[in-house]
Amino acid sequence: MATNETSASCMMDARTSDGNAFYLDHTSGTEISVHWQGGSQVWTTPTNSDYKWHHVAFVRDSENSSTTGARSYLFFDGISCDLATGSLTHSLSGQMFSGQTHALLWGENYVVTAGYGGFMAEMRISVGIARWTSNFKVDKRTCKH
DSSP: OEEOOOSOEEEEEOOOTTOOSEEEEEEETTEEEEEETTEEEEEEOSOOOSSSOOOEEEEEEEEEEETTEEEEEEEETTEEOEEEESOSEEOOTTTSSTTOOSOOEESSOTTSOSOOSEEOOOOOOOSSOOSOSSOOOOOGGGOOO
């Protein structure tokens, strides 16, 4: 991601008009939030509105889940961010694309009112694997945008 915005804008949205599903917001110049029906998490990041390229990864690790749901992580340039609000565990049962027919939107929300004011490249959704659960080194060779 690369942006100079300091207000809320949607990075990824998979909601329907009834709010069912999941979305990821650039909340402010130092926050990124994850929302799902019935809950949300707000993560504190270093300054993210400096118009420089940053690697952002939201990870949901269901392999290490507790009785309240899977463990979540947000990594900013390979460093785990602190959770500002919300629980580190949650259940997304029935909310993530299963049987859904609506579009997955990158850089816009489902009502087309909060577009992402920056750039994104190489978006990926991985199913069945938590790629990172601890700090990692970002391969800058793949981030030449």
